[in-house]
Amino acid sequence: MSLRSQEPGEIPVETVRVAKAAFPRESLAIRVRDELGVMFRDEDFAALFPARGKPAWSPGRLALIVVLQFVENLTDRQAAEAVRARIDWKYALGLELTDAGFDYSVLSEFRDRLCGVEGGREILDGVLAAARRQGLVAAGGRARTDSTHVLSAARELNWLEFAGETVRSALNAVAHSEPEWLKQSAWPDWFRHYATRAEDSRFPRARSKRAEVGLRIGRDGHHLVALVWSDTAPPQLRTLPEVEILRQVWVQHFHVVEGEVRRRDPKDRPPGMARVITPYDPDARGGAKRDLVWDGYKVHLTETCDPDAVRLVTNVHTTTAPVSDDRMAAVVHAGLARRDLVPGEHWVDTGYANGPALAAARRDYGVALHGPLKSVTSAQSQGDAAFGQDAFSIDWDNQRVTCPNGIASTQWALRATTTGLPVIRVRFSPADCRPCPHLRNCVSSPKAQRREIALRTREEYDTLHQARALQKTDEWKARYKIRAGVEGTVSQGVLAHGLRRSRYRGLTKTSLQHQLTGAAINLARIDAHLAERPRARTRTSHLAALRPAG
Secondary structure: OEOOOOOOOOOOHHHHHHHHHHOOOOOHHHHHHHHHOOOOOHHHHHHHOOOOOOEOOOHHHHHHHHHHHHHOOOOHHHHHHHHHHOHHHHHHHOOOOOOOOOOOHHHHHHHHHHHHOOHHHHHHHHHHHHHHHOOOOOOOOEEEEEEEEEEOOOOOOOHHHHHHHHHHHHHHHHHHHOHHHHHHHOOHHHHHHOOOOHHHOOOOOOHHHHHHHHHHHHHHHHHHHHHHOOOOOOHHHHHOHHHHHHHHHHHHHEEEEOOEEEEOOHHHOOOOOOOOOOOOOOOOEEEEEOOEEEEEEEEEEEEEOOOOOOOOEEEEEEEEOOOOHHHOHHHHHHHHHHOOOOOOEEEOOOOOOOHHHHHHHHHHHOOEEEOOOOOOOOHHHOOOOOOOHHHOEEEOOOOEEEOOOOOEOOEEEEEEOOOOOEEEEEEOOHHHHOOOOOHHHHOOOOOOOOOEEEEOOHHHHHHHHHHHHHHOOHHHHHHHHHHHHHHHHHHHHHHHHOOOEOOOOOHHHHHHHHHHHHHHHHHHHHHHHHOOOOOOOOOOOHHHHOOOOO
16 A cells, blocks of 8 residues: 555534534543644555555544544444444544544454554654643653563463463374375374363363373474474575464473473573463563562653642553563663653652662753662671661762771672673772671671672762662652552553553564553543543542541
């Protein structure tokens, strides 16, 4: 398809007359069109379509449709039906009442095109640009961020189901590509074991029997990989995604010991960041947070939180489930900077707040990042903390540290942590530490002969100390309460817009879903502001309302 500009200009007169009569109090779609105008134009999506070919439906209108779809949490069929049948949607899109719309598959094709150029961000940008023109959002205010877990679109599998479905998926792909070759090469039992879904099988209950089934699946998968990579196999089979997933999973979970296929021990498997958990969503990973364990992704939502202002989502970022929050502050700030919506104050929870993040936010973006810092838990910092790191004097200019007993360090070296962050390693001489009567209280190991200290860089060290001092004040504790409001945004995304489970498979499409969800939340909130509907108050149970003060 090629792009043929079909800009939604003036709304047809008959559409206006009927819509105003049918909606005397207006609706979200009508109000948004009247107050925000045309948010998306065809030229914004010109890169998605070739210059020649069959004319495509207006991408500017499709962009608005997918946002309205997420506002009301509709399926593609329902959204296409709304374009055909609903007067308020025709009004928002500038369509004639007689316009028959399009086939619902157009929405899926449009999303595929958006995924190729990060078009979801462009749609969120379009809503924010319209809000900026109305004076509803600007840089320099206050913002807050939180993350929540997102379940994969693929069903969670137990170990036997996972292994069996990985083999079955690869066999189906090979059977589709080279049926005659597979018919001659397959083991006869494969047709019995993998012709139907693993969930339809009745696996044995005994642990030993289940282990035997797992090894049988391991042998089958190992043999299939060997067949595909043999000289007699058609070369194109090695390029099938399902076969590549099978190869990855078998490398991660099985190995050959004395000629026999064996399952790897847990410690011999790759970390969660790299480990495939389902053949039907290869990007999904396993995540854990306290007592919560899930398969899928994680989304980070940032919104404005200035008093008496519309609270709009200004950045959405999606990662795989194992990615820790402590490395995301810089990513969020980069996204806000790209939109020119960097806040003056940024309120986050403990997961985001750490020395490097606080220092980088101030240095690179001029942002005051606020979040409770994790407590110092070293043995030397417990009790009266006589030998905690704060009890040592640091001479940054001369690169020397002095202990509470007046002994100076002898080594000062710049090193890197296992994650690549800079750290200063300080050591004291064993000759000075061994005679000290407080050695055992000063070191954490019962056999250590000297004290060693790991320091942040000076910028991070000073930032941490200033932040810890500030967070002890009642004023900061009172101001920090504003962060809790972002939980309501997460709740709105989950309950009203289906944020908890991915609609699609893969990180790219899941990220697109989250960008569209952010745009939908903004549209709903802008509509509430235009209609002068007050924000809902936090619900309090009857019993909680009777709680005595203090």
